[in-house]
Amino acid sequence: MYKVFDDVLPTSMQEHLELTFKDPNMVWMWQDNTSGFQDWELAFIADNPEIKESPQFVHTVLDPTKQITCYTWEMVKPIFYFLEKETGMQIKTIERVKSNLMMADGSDPTKVYNPPHIDSPHDESLSMIYYLHDCDGATRLFKNSLRQGMGNLEVETTVEPKRGRMFVFPSNRFHASSNPSSANPRRMIVNFVFTPQKPLW
Numbered sequence: 001m002y003k004v005f006d007d008v009l010p011t012s013m014q015e016h017l018e019l020t021f022k023d024p025n026m027v028w029m030w031q032d033n034t035s036g037f038q039d040w041e042l043a044f045i046a047d048n049p050e051i052k053e054s055p056q057f058v059h060t061v062l063d064p065t066k067q068i069t070c071y072t073w074e075m076v077k078p079i080f081y082f083l084e085k086e087t088g089m090q091i092k093t094i095e096r097v098k099s100n101l102m103m104a105d106g107s108d109p110t111k112v113y114n115p116p117h118i119d120s121p122h123d124e125s126l127s128m129i130y131y132l133h134d135c136d137g138a139t140r141l142f143k144n145s146l147r148q149g150m151g152n153l154e155v156e157t158t159v160e161p162k163r164g165r166m167f168v169f170p171s172n173r174f175h176a177s178s179n180p181s182s183a184n185p186r187r188m189i190v191n192f193v194f195t196p197q198k199p200l201w
Contacts, residue, residue, distance in 0.1 A: 090196065
């Protein structure tokens, strides 16, 4: 269960969002990892050469639990309107919205990815990744949900970054980012976690 939408947003809006998040004055916070796991929880990747943890920079757009609302929220909020126009889906609640910036780390994104994780344990929650610009560093979506656990993860689909692309999937499905190759200085996305008023599928 997933959906990919391309160029739902007008080109001018795609350009504006890309430039906004590439602005040198944008505030980014350092995060030691992409998965949120503690060091002891990463033991499962020790013998897997395809999985590699990586630091990243995070920009919190909206976090109701921490009462954080950044000025960038007004810029990315219309993405929900275009998603509704495309699918008819209306938003019930928003858990969080954040942007991630990853740098090249020398790994090959076609072979190596970050630790698989979920965004929310709730069956009704959806995640959406909006890709801010063209680059490499695909997102892998696995067939396993939290209920099935992390054993024997099997990739269901791989989605390549493309400016204006929206990737929607259940938040309790394991997924993984990957660092861009050395040909790309950075990989930037906006990650939404929300609950629709009615199921998308």
